[in-house]
Amino acid sequence: MTARPGSDGGPRWASFAQRCDDALLDPFLRHKLRHAMDLAVAGRLRRVSEEPRWEDMRDHAHAIRWHVVGALHTYLEQFIERAEARGAHVHWADDAEQARRQVLAIAREHECRRVLKSKSMVTEEIGLRHALESAGMVVKETDLGELIVQWAGEAPSHLTGPAAHKSRGDIGRLIAEQLGVPFTDDPRALTGLVRDHLRGDFLTADLGISGANFLIAETGSVTIVENEGNARLVTGLAPVHVVVAGIERILPRLADLEVFLQLLAGSNAGQKLTAYTSVITGHRREHEVGGPEHVHVVLVDNGRSRMLADPIMRPALMCIRCAACLNVCPVYRRVGGHAYGWCYPGPIGQVLGADMWSEQEGYDLAFGSTLCGACAEACPVRIDLPTVLLRLRQRAAEAEAPGGAAERRRFRLWAFAMRHPRIYRMLPNWLLRLGMRVAPEIPRRVAPGWVATRDLPEPAPQTFAQRWRSTGGFSHD
Numbered sequence: 299m300t301a302r303p304g305s306d307g308g309p310r311w312a313s314f315a316q317r318c319d320d321a322l323l324d325p326f327l328r329h330k331l332r333h334a335m336d337l338a339v340a341g342r343l344r345r346v347s348e349e350p351r352w353e354d355m356r357d358h359a360h361a362i363r364w365h366v367v368g369a370l371h372t373y374l375e376q377f378i379e380r381a382e383a384r385g386a387h388v389h390w391a392d393d394a395e396q397a398r399r400q401v402l403a404i405a406r407e408h409e410c411r412r413v414l415k416s417k418s419m420v421t422e423e424i425g426l427r428h429a430l431e432s433a434g435m436v437v438k439e440t441d442l443g444e445l446i447v448q449w450a451g452e453a454p455s456h457l458t459g460p461a462a463h464k465s466r467g468d469i470g471r472l473i474a475e476q477l478g479v480p481f482t483d484d485p486r487a488l489t490g491l492v493r494d495h496l497r498g499d500f501l502t503a504d505l506g507i508s509g510a511n512f513l514i515a516e517t518g519s520v521t522i523v524e525n526e527g528n529a530r531l532v533t534g535l536a537p538v539h540v541v542v543a544g545i546e547r548i549l550p551r552l553a554d555l556e557v558f559l560q561l562l563a564g565s566n567a568g569q570k571l572t573a574y575t576s577v578i579t580g581h582r583r584e585h586e587v588g589g590p591e592h593v594h595v596v597l598v599d600n601g602r603s604r605m606l607a608d609p610i611m612r613p614a615l616m617c618i619r620c621a622a623c624l625n626v627c628p629v630y631r632r633v634g635g636h637a638y639g640w641c642y643p644g645p646i647g648q649v650l651g652a653d654m655w656s657e658q659e660g661y662d663l664a665f666g667s668t669l670c671g672a673c674a675e676a677c678p679v680r681i682d683l684p685t686v687l688l689r690l691r692q693r694a695a696e697a698e699a700p701g702g703a704a705e706r707r708r709f710r711l712w713a714f715a716m717r718h719p720r721i722y723r724m725l726p727n728w729l730l731r732l733g734m735r736v737a738p739e740i741p742r743r744v745a746p747g748w749v750a751t752r753d754l755p756e757p758a759p760q761t762f763a764q765r766w767r768s769t770g771g772f773s774h775d
């Protein structure tokens with residue numbers, strides 16, 4: 299297993315459960331999350347209700363993504379060939395460290411020092427900003443939410459809304475402090491302040507770094523969707539543009555964007571389309587007035603090939619990072635993204651964590667789900683996340699991950715008793731009741747996780763079998 303690919307490279311200081319406990323102590327966090335998630339969910343439901351083809355589009359998208367996952371290497375080869383034919387330099391990174399080194403080498407080759415970033419989860423995954431800053435470069439996020447969490451010294455807490463855990467007041471105070479302006483919590487005024495602040499940076503940056511929503515194999519193009527226009531400036535104004543993308547972000551044809559752009563925008567927050575869609579193919583041509591002189595694409599594996607070879611994990615490669623599963627998840631909605639301890643929160647983060655994070659923490663994440671199925675219902679590419687999580691739990695138990703061995707022993711004992719009615723009947727009910735009165739801490743010792751959040755009822759005065767015998771059958775009293 300790879301080491302944790304978090305954004306700050308910091309030590310693991312608490313388990314998932316502990317971080318959830320801490321998050322639950324903050325009533326303001328729950329309130330802020332509920333407000334943000336309710337808005338996103340309402341938007342998605344409205345979009346679903348007004349689009350009669352929605353379910354067909356989901357089927358179509360699932361079919362395309364599953365096909366791509368099955369033929370990933372073919373489409374990657376095609377993408378690399380077409381992108382290089384249009385002048386882009388394509389690099390392959392086996393892991394996070396190699397990806398960081400490659401971007402650093404590109405920056406040094408072009409003597410870049412002022413770096414602007416647009417929002418990209420894979421750069422969070424590989425800890426890119428931290429690495430560039432450590433090498434002496436000035437790196438600034440340009441997505442409003444990303445800039446807010448950068449200023450706050452925090453990691454993003456949501457796939458598409460990095461500052462979803464912050465209120466307007468929190469953001470107003472932060473911006474007042476950073477820019478030395480009077481406090482306001484008016485969203486229009488705040489975005490105007492940040493826009494003015496970033497304008498000079500856009501004009502002087504010598505390296506723009508972006509992620510990619512989709513890589514188009516047919517044309518070698520990179521597709522980026524956004525609502526703020528910052529990604530367009532990051533990728534178009536600096537002389538060098540580096541795209542950092544997970545190898546699974548491939549679509550076969552440009553025409554496939556039709557369904558994916560709609561599903562991505564609609565599933566995220568209910569838009570028909572995002573405000574800006576950029577399709578970037580190679581570097582600036584002679585007759586073109588804008589665009590970078592050099593385009594580099596860093597394709598990041600970082601565990602994805604291993605997921606491809608793993609039948610349990612493979613469906614997760616279909617993900618298009620729309621965040622719909624986070625927005626509906628009853629766990630995420632209460633604890634927020636930081637509780638998950640790494641850059642991918644929510645149900646998809648719990649699945650990815652089992653492979654891409656350390657084994658112990660990854661499996662811990664898989665247990666932090668109600669398995670209610672809301673994520674699978676919302677997922678635009680129909681990833682059956684609850685089933686994947688269940689299989690990961692099974693794998694954890696088999697690998698004797700936390701509680702696995704003890705739990706297995708308990709269930710073996712139970713199964714044995716259930717298969718042998720005579721032995722089962724020999725377990726006197728009164729003994730159990732007496733035991734629970736005299737030593738009520740026993741259940742806590744035997745099944746601490748279970749009783750921590752549940753009341754264990756006292757056994758009934760009579761067992762079902764005793765009652766059956768005494769009444770001569772069913773009793774309706």
Ligand code: SF4
Binds near residue numbers: 616673
């Ligand atoms: S798993 Fe599905 S719902 Fe969740 S982020 Fe990925 S595509 Fe969206």
